Amino acid sequence: MLYAILCYDSEEVVGSWSPDQETATMARLAAVQQTLAEKGKLGPVARLLPTTAATTVRKGAKPLVLDGPFAETKEQLLGFYVVDCASLEEAIGVARDLGKASSSEGAYEIRPIAVFNPGSRLA
Amino acid sequence: MTDIAWIDAALTSARPQAIGALLRYFHDLDAAEEAYQEACLRALKNWPRNGPPRDVVAWLIFVGRNVAIDAVRRRGRQQHLKELSDEDALSDVGDVEEDLAERLDGADYRDDILRLLFVCCHPELPATQQIALALRVVCGLSVLQISRAFLVTESAMEQRITRAKARIAAANVPFEAPGAREREERLEAVAAVIYLMFNEGYSATGEHVAARAPLCDEAVRLARLLLRLFPGEPEVLGLTALLLVQHARAAARVAPDGSIVLLEEQDRTQWNRTLILEGLALIEKALRHQRPGPYQMQAAIASMHARAARIEDTDWAEIDRLYSVLENLQPSPVVTLNRAVAASKVHGAEAALAMVEPLAPHLSSYFYFFGVKGSLLMQLGRDAEARTAFRRAIALAATVQEAAHIRMHLDRLLKDGTTGDIQGSK
Numbered sequence: 091m092l093y094a095i096l097c098y099d100s101e102e103v104v105g106s107w108s109p110d111q112e113t114a115t116m117a118r119l120a121a122v123q124q125t126l127a128e129k130g131k132l133g134p135v136a137r138l139l140p141t142t143a144a145t146t147v148r149k150g151a152k153p154l155v156l157d158g159p160f161a162e163t164k165e166q167l168l169g170f171y172v173v174d175c176a177s178l179e180e181a182i183g184v185a186r187d188l189g190k191a192s193s194s195e196g197a198y199e200i201r202p203i204a205v206f207n208p209g210s211r212l213a
Numbered sequence: 214m215t216d217i218a219w220i221d222a223a224l225t226s227a228r229p230q231a232i233g234a235l236l237r238y239f240h241d242l243d244a245a246e247e248a249y250q251e252a253c254l255r256a257l258k259n260w261p262r263n264g265p266p267r268d269v270v271a272w273l274i275f276v277g278r279n280v281a282i283d284a285v286r287r288r289g290r291q292q293h294l295k296e297l298s299d300e301d302a303l304s305d306v307g308d309v310e311e312d313l314a315e316r317l318d319g320a321d322y323r324d325d326i327l328r329l330l331f332v333c334c335h336p337e338l339p340a341t342q343q344i345a346l347a348l349r350v351v352c353g354l355s356v357l358q359i360s361r362a363f364l365v366t367e368s369a370m371e372q373r374i375t376r377a378k379a380r381i382a383a384a385n386v387p388f389e390a391p392g393a394r395e396r397e398e399r400l401e402a403v404a405a406v407i408y409l410m411f412n413e414g415y416s417a418t419g420e421h422v423a424a425r426a427p428l429c430d431e432a433v434r435l436a437r438l439l440l441r442l443f444p445g446e447p448e449v450l451g452l453t454a455l456l457l458v459q460h461a462r463a464a465a466r467v468a469p470d471g472s473i474v475l476l477e478e479q480d481r482t483q484w485n486r487t488l489i490l491e492g493l494a495l496i497e498k499a500l501r502h503q504r505p506g507p508y509q510m511q512a513a514i515a516s517m518h519a520r521a522a523r524i525e526d527t528d529w530a531e532i533d534r535l536y537s538v539l540e541n542l543q544p545s546p547v548v549t550l551n552r553a554v555a556a557s558k559v560h561g562a563e564a565a566l567a568m569v570e571p572l573a574p575h576l577s578s579y580f581y582f583f584g585v586k587g588s589l590l591m592q593l594g595r596d597a598e599a600r601t602a603f604r605r606a607i608a609l610a611a612t613v614q615e616a617a618h619i620r621m622h623l624d625r626l627l628k629d630g631t632t633g634d635i636q637g638s639k
Contacts, residue, residue, distance in 0.1 A: 102226035103219070103269075105437065111218055139487075142440045142453070143494040157498060158444035164268065194219055195265055 092133070092203040093173050093181040095188070098165040099196025101140055111193065118191035126173060126184065133172030133208065141166050165196055172203065220260055223269050224253050229351050229438060231273040233325030238278055240388055242332065242378055245277075246350060252277035323442045324390050330439070331399040332386050334406040342377040344410045344428075349374050352431045361424040362414070400443065404452050404508070407435045411456050418614040419471035426463070433460055440495075450499035451509030457492035458515040461485040472614050477524040489519045510539040529558035546575040550585055562592040580609040584619055 107115070126132040141159035148154040159166060171188075175181040178200070185198040228249065235245035252273045266272035333347040345363065348354045360370035391399060414428030436453040443449045465483035468474050496512045514535045521527040536552035549572060557565035566589045569582070576582035587602035603623050610616035 100223075100226070102438075102441075103222050105434070106222040106226040108222075111222070139491050139494060140437070142437065142444060142450075143491055143498070145498060155501075156445070157450075193216060194222075 091175060091177070091181075092206050093175055093178075094201045094203055095171040095173060095181065095185050096167055096199040096201065097169045097171075097188075097196065098163075098199060099168050099194050100164060101166045101168065104168065104194060104196075105140070107193075115191070115193045118193075119188060122184075122187045122191045123171075125187075131174045131184075133174065133206075135169070135171050137169040138167065168196075172206065178202075217257075217261070220257060220265070223265065224256065224273075225353060227270045227273055228353050229326050229329060230270045230322060231277065232350065233327075233329035234270075234274045234322070235277050235281075236329055236332070237325055237388060239281065242350060242381060244281060248277035248281040249273065251280045255280070324396070326438065326442060327396065327399055327403065328386070328388070328391070330403040330406075330435070332381055334402050335381055335384055335386065336402055337384050338377050338380060340406070340409055342373055342380075343406045344413060345370065345374055346377045346381075347406060347410065347435070348428075348431055351435065354427065354431065358427060362428050364421065364424070400439075400446070400449070403439060404449065407432050407439065407456075408452060408508070410435070411459070415459060418467070418473060418612050422467050422471060429456075429460055429463065432456060445502070447499040447502040447504045448506040448508045450495045451506060451512045454492040454495035454499065455508055455512035455515055457488045457495070458512065458519045461488035461492065461519065473618050476518060481522060484519070489516075492516060493519065505538060505542065507539060507543045510535055510542060514539070527558075529555050533559050546572045547579070547581075550576065550579075550582060553589075554585060557589060557592070562589045565589050566593065578609060580606055580611065580615060583609065584622070587619075588622070 123132055123135060144157075144159045146156040146158060146160045148156060171184075173181060173184055175184065181200050185200055188198060231252070232245050232249050235248045236242060239245050239248065255276055256273065260266075330347065330351060333350055334343045338346070341363065345359055348359050348362075349356065356371050356374065357367050359374075360367045363370060365373075410428055411432035414425040414430075414432065417425035417428075433453075433456050436449075436456050440446075440449050440453045461484050462479065464485070465479040465481070466474055492512065493516050496509065496516050499509045500513065514532055517528055517532050517535070533552060533555040536548065536555055540548050540552060549568060553565040553568040556568060566586070569586055569589060572582065583602045583606035587599045587606060590596075590599035590602060600623075603619055606619045607616045610619065
């Protein structure tokens with residue numbers, strides 16, 4: 091089963107990390123990703139630009155274009171992983187590992203994927 | 214896990230909002246700062262043990278306010294301290310916090326931060342005091358850090374900040390929610406100070422680069438904060454984009470010896486791509502609003518440079534066009550001077566010189582005016598006049614680096630006749 095692991099965290103707190111903290115956190119996360127990649131379980135990984143760079147298009151007869159993220163929340167969607175896991179348990183394990191590697195208080199939302207099209211290689 | 218590093222980042226990011234709200238309670242900057250400090254001390258004691266609260270900002274405001282109220286009470290009538298302190302109770306009972314959080318999600322939270330920023334950027338204060346106060350109160354930099362950035366002693370900076378606070382206390386900033394018009398005015402004043410703060414750091418050369426770097430970092434942080442409060446304000450988008458794109462070049466702008474590296478000589482692989490991408494995304498969003506303003510135009514110009522992988526790829530015609538829009542929005546001899554540099558690349562030195570010469574009465578003591586003029590004269594082969602202009606520039610240089618920069622430029626022109634962009638380092 092493919093799962094999307096969505097990282098939610100306070101953009102303001104993450105944005106207040108010192109450069110050293112940022113680098114150290116990213117290095118620890120990279121180590122977790124490396125382990126998954128070696129097992130062939132890691133799909134695309136994305137870190138998103140801040141929500142201030144977001145634009146929201148509201149569906150409707152006259153689509154409405156709005157500045158900012160879709161939802162005003164205390165914790166923002168900062169990035170996501172696509173992983174291949176045998177069970178939800180395993181996916182939870184991956185999220186736990188990522189959580190240990192991270193240095194903040196946010197949350198990972200695990201969403202089983204219905205349709206996955208890897209698309210072209212973009213980067 | 215609640216490690217101290219996380220708590221540190223959480224307190225830093227909560228600071229403007231918490232102090233903004235406490236300022237609304239106490240109507241006094243010192244009282245708000247003290248209450249926030251006290252709340253932070255308690256957080257450092259309490260959170261590693263009990264875990265962080267669900268809403269960091271609400272917790273700090275609640276605790277900070279109670280600490281201050283208790284202190285007043287104790288001074289009033291010697292009350293005994295409660296056995297169970299408020300913050301312990303808070304971690305168990307979320308109701309109060311919930312209540313506060315609800316209320317803080319409203320627009321008054323935005324007005325709190327804007328008021329705090331505006332108080333620090335009060336138009337009655339001189340610019341350096343505005344910047345110093347914002348760095349101290351909103352960003353939480355130490356007086357020592359700020360004094361280093363401004364190249365003064367710690368005690369001189371301490372006095373400067375104290376004086377600024379005294380003036381603000383006397384200025385009577387209104388505490389009721391601002392009207393739309395007043396909000397607009399405050400936003401403008403705050404944006405101007407953030408821009409100045411960035412420039413203070415950005416214009417540093419030589420041995421001051423390291424000491425002044427925090428000014429750029431903090432200005433970017435404040436711009437992002439302002440943008441979170443006003444996500445659809447084109448000029449705030451423009452200001453943030455401008456700072457991000459300029460900030461992205463920091464590593465490439467200054468040589469190891471502290472001298473300025475011209476735009477055309479910068480190693481573009483050293484530019485921070487992530488910051489540039491963010492800046493480009495923001496300016497693109499801003500321009501969609503079709504409400505152009507000076508910050509947006511400057512950001513658009515900066516982003517034209519950022520888009521060019523090599524100096525030869527620079528779209529000077531577009532930059533010239535953007536400067537003409539900026540000229541209309543905000544006519545100034547300095548803008549025209551900058552436009553002339555872009556125009557020289559498109560229409561040649563002759564045309565550019567015709568734009569520059571009428572500016573002489575306004576810019577007779579402006580270092581860059583003579584630098585640009587000298588460069589254009591040199592391109593036209595009018596060497597004697599060029600040398601005169603360059604000598605004026607060197608005489609007006611504010612720093613050793615500026616003077617050296619012109620000399621280098623002069624030497625290079627004399628040596629192989631290639632022209633450089635005097636404005637490149639701007």
